[in-house]
Amino acid sequence: MSAGDKISNAAEDVKGKATEAVGKATHDDSKIAEGKAEQASASAKKAGENIKDIFKD
Template sequence: MSGIDKLKNKAQELSGEGKERVGEATGDRDLQAEGANDKAAGNLKQAGEKVKDVFK
């Protein structure tokens, strides 16, 4: 996994977590859902990169 990809995925995950928390605090369910989706996408991308690393 390249370092840049790893950082991008982690940034997406952290951004999603932030959105999710702000959504919870403000009662904005749309923002909360968007954050959860971003966080899940970041996690999924990281898992995919790890699988690619195993097969190198």
């Protein structure tokens, strides 16, 4: 996984956590769901990149 991909995935994860926190603070279920979806997307991308790395070797 390239450094740029790692940074991008980490940023997406942080953004998702922030969105979820805003949703919890404002009791906005759609923001909570949006934040969790962003975090899941970042995790899926990270897993995909890790698999690519395994097969590169």
